[in-house]
Amino acid sequence: xxxxxxxxxxxxxxxxxxxxxxxxxxxxxxxxxxxxxxxxxxxxxxxxxxxxxxxxxxxxx
Numbered sequence: 001x002x003x004x005x006x007x008x009x010x011x012x013x014x015x016x017x018x019x020x021x022x023x024x025x026x027x028x029x030x031x032x033x034x035x036x037x038x039x040x041x042x043x044x045x046x047x048x049x050x051x052x053x054x055x056x057x058x059x060x061x
Contacts, residue, residue: 005026009018030037 003026005022007018007022009015027037
């Protein structure tokens with residue numbers, strides 16, 4: 001699922017601060033509504049076992 005939010009700011013200089021506030025508000029709203037977000041973290045394990053490469057998702061517990 002992709003979400004897109006648009007907002008208007010008075011001063012271009014405040015772009016990063018406003019973007020951070022908007023992202024934080026969306027994040028907190030999702031958490032308060034018990035909506036889990038998938039993690040994009042991936043752990044890569046390298047092993048010297050005949051060129052074996054194991055990729056697994058980060059344990060979120």
